[in-house]
Amino acid sequence: MMNFRKIKREIVNILNANAKGCFTVIGAQKQVKSAEEVEDFKRSVQVFYGSGDFDESSGYSGSKDHNISFKLDLTLSKQAEGDISSLIDINANAVVREASLSSFRNASDLADDSFDEFVELVFQILMNPVNKDLNLGVGVIGKRWINNVNKDQPIPQGEVILLTGTIDFKVKTIEEITGEVLTTLATNIDTTIDIPDDDVEQTGVIVDIGG
């Protein structure tokens, strides 16, 4: 398996091990994101191989430098928060209700704070010196760094505010050219059609997939 696949797997493992219930980790790029699925501490980080470039100067065998960009898509949603119990209490007076409403926090404010906290969590986990080698042993990771963070515009998604963004996580590694290909099944598939009273049995074809 090439190093970039191992590195991606370890990024997912490291984030999972350190999430402590503060977020969820998805090891693939998920198309449909429901706002309810990512509310509060169910905010999610999707980890996937974004792009990579190879040094063209090396030959056709041996090793090649691989400069990788992993994308970490952050998604979260928030509701507005406030003292609802005072507002619906029939015994509460107008002054109490006024105070409750004025202290209500918009969903967009809460989503913005939650996103910033999320970035800090992911940054501290991945850039922790303890994770310098991403659990892959010395020599696999040449360098790793968080290149940039992008925050998108908050989106009113139904009754909540959805906020997304991306962390660009760069990793330098070396890939070995081994010529290894995926294992194939060395099996004959017999598609001969057995026709009654057909002594010749030359109908059909035998496919040999073996090497």
Added chain:
Amino acid sequence: MVNLRQQAESDLGLTLEGENWGVLVKLVAPDGARIETNQNTGEPLKGQVLYDTVRINPDSGEEMVVNDPVVSLRRSSLSQVPKAGETWLVEIPVDPTIGAPFVQYVITSDRPPEGGRSLGFIRLYLQKAKQER
């Protein structure tokens, strides 16, 4: 004799508040005042509540139904009218069935109300609200 605009405003009493569409609505204004009564009729305040909206998924292009409640109220029925930037509590039934319990939403500066005096109605985009810890 009333002109067409006045007649259209008067018709809102049927289209938004009538028995075909009207759903009970309760409001709490920023000054703490509870607004639960129709200023025109003295009856419990009602409005049109649309619970779901059809949206296009930007990733797949497919249509999807999103729970996105919108409340339309006749302006003249309100003793106070919500303005942009204000925070109001809005209570509506959880669904349009008789006797359904009320749930609490807010309108905030995230999505200001729409509708002006010439239209005679105001549209409120509700945001889910939860009890702070």
